[in-house]
Amino acid sequence: MKRVTEPELMNNRFQAEAYASADFSETDNQIVLNLELLLKEVRTKIDGKTLFVDLGCGPGNIAERIAMKWRSAHVLGIDGSEEMLSIAENRAEKLKQKFGLHNLNYLHSNIALYSQKQKNMIPSAQVVVSNSLLHHIHDPNDFWNALKNISCKGTVHYHRDLKRPNSPEEVICIQKKYLPQAPKILIDDYIASLHAAFDIDEIKSQLHFAGLKRFKVFEVGERYLEVVGIF
Ligand SMILES: C[S@@+](CC[C@H](N)C(=O)[O-])C[C@H]1O[C@@H](n2cnc3c(N)ncnc32)[C@H](O)[C@@H]1O
Numbered sequence: 001m002k003r004v005t006e007p008e009l010m011n012n013r014f015q016a017e018a019y020a021s022a023d024f025s026e027t028d029n030q031i032v033l034n035l036e037l038l039l040k041e042v043r044t045k046i047d048g049k050t051l052f053v054d055l056g057c058g059p060g061n062i063a064e065r066i067a068m069k070w071r072s073a074h075v076l077g078i079d080g081s082e083e084m085l086s087i088a089e090n091r092a093e094k095l096k097q098k099f100g101l102h103n104l105n106y107l108h109s110n111i112a113l114y115s116q117k118q119k120n121m122i123p124s125a126q127v128v129v130s131n132s133l134l135h136h137i138h139d140p141n142d143f144w145n146a147l148k149n150i151s152c153k154g155t156v157h158y159h160r161d162l163k164r165p166n167s168p169e170e171v172i173c174i175q176k177k178y179l180p181q182a183p184k185i186l187i188d189d190y191i192a193s194l195h196a197a198f199d200i201d202e203i204k205s206q207l208h209f210a211g212l213k214r215f216k217v218f219e220v221g222e223r224y225l226e227v228v229g230i231f
Pocket residue numbers: 008009010011024055056057058059060061062078079080081084109110111112130131132133136137
C-alpha cells in the first residue's frame with residue numbers, strides 16, 4: 001500500500017482535545033519503561049545537566065512522565081501546534097502545583113526549523129525521544145536532520161511510530177482491533193496516520209541516507225516501529 005500523507009501539525013482544537021482526552025497510558029508507560037532500560041543499558045548518567053527533548057510532544061503525555069521520573073533533569077517538549085501546547089502547558093501547571101514539578105518546559109516550534117538551522121543555534125540534548133511523530137512529517141529528511149542537529153556526541157535516541165499496514169483492509173482491521181470505540185475525529189485521525197506511516201524498509205533506507213549508522217529500527221508487535229541509537 002502506498003503512503004498517503006496527512007497534515008503535519010494537529011492544529012485543530014477539537015482534534016487536539018480529542019487526542020489529549022484519549023487514554024494512551026499503556027503505550028506511554030511502556031515507552032518510558034523502555035527508555036529507562038535503554039538509558040541503564042548504555043549507562044547514561046542523568047543529572048542536572050541532562051536535557052531530554054520530546055519532539056512532537058503533543059499534549060505532553062510522554063514529556064510529563066519523563067519529567068516526573070527524572071526530577072533532576074530538564075525536559076523540553078517541542079511541538080508545532082499551539083492547540084496541543086496550550087493543553088500541555090495547562091497540564092504542566094497542574095503538575096507544578098500538585099507535585100512541585102519544575103523541570104518541564106515547552107517550546108512552540110516546527111521541527112523543519114531544526115532541520116535547517118545552523119547547529120550552533122539549537123540546544124543540544126542528551127536524550128531525544130519522539131512518539132507518533134515521524135509519520136506526520138511529509139519529508140522524512142526533515143525529521144532525521146532535526147535529530148542530528150539536536151544531538152551531541154553520545155546523545156541517546158528512542159523513537160516510536162506506527163508501522164504502515166500492507167493494505168487498506170488491514171488498516172481497518174487494526175483500527176477495529178485497537179481503537180474500536182472513540183470519537184469519530186480520533187478514529188479518522190488514526191486511519192489517516194496508519195496510511196501516512198512508513199514501513200521498516202523505508203526507515204532503514206532513510207537511516208542509511210541520513211548517515212545514522214548506529215541507529216537501528218525494529219518492529220514491535222503488529223503496529224509499531226522503534227528506532228533506537230546513540231549519536
Ligand atoms: C500524534 S501526535 C503525538 C503526540 C505525542 N508525542 C504522543 O506520544 O502522544 C503528533 C504531534 O506531532 C506534532 N507535529 C507534527 N509535525 C510536526 C512538525 N513538523 N513540527 C513540530 N511538531 C509536529 C503534531 O502537532 C502533534 O502534536
